[in-house]
Amino acid sequence: MARRKKQRLIQRAPNFGGFMPFGVQHSQGTEVVLSYEEYEAFTLCDYESMTHAEAALLMEVSRPTFTRIYSGARQKLAKALVEAATIRIEGGHVLMATRWYRCSSCQIDFNIDGEAAVGSCPLCRTECVTLNI
Ligand SMILES: [Zn+2]
Structure with missing residues (x-):
């Protein structure tokens, strides 16, 4: 049986659903789905300037798990920027801190x-x- 994924603590969810690039048709465009925990990991490191260790503590995950979530987020955001993909933020295994x-x-x-x-x-x-x- 597969191990059940532990919920990750996030401080708050974004108050928007995602992003769309300018100047491209999106009828058949690429879409990237960023989970709430990936959004939180990216926010804590690249916006709040926390270390992986600090952010891992805040999300109540191990540092290696945090690094895996963060790397996934960076990879998806890079793909979205390079391929002019729509970014949708939804889902994941999260628990709100407040x-x-x-x-x-x-x-x-x-x-x-x-x-x-x-x-x-x-x-x-x-x-x-x-x-x-
Ligand atoms: Zn009001």
Whole structure:
């Protein structure tokens, strides 16, 4: 029996679904699917400038596992840039570090510490829904 993949901890999911290159027809274009853990690994190293060891701790995976996730992300992003592929960000085996909510009215994303129940947006008081991952 195959080993079940352990969930990776991510701080938050991106609030967009992906990217599309300019100037190419995409009816039959290439598409790259980046998982949430790959997006998180890329973000932690290349945007937040963390070391692999620091990022692995934050995602609660071993350093070699982190390096494998990160390398996969870099390879997919390189393919997308070179081949003008669409990038879709979805899926993966992730657990959110904190619960994030999106206001259906003003579209802001916010989180609340602890187990407090969320009833409404802190900005406009509209009823909110959890982010969808
Ligand atoms: Zn709101």
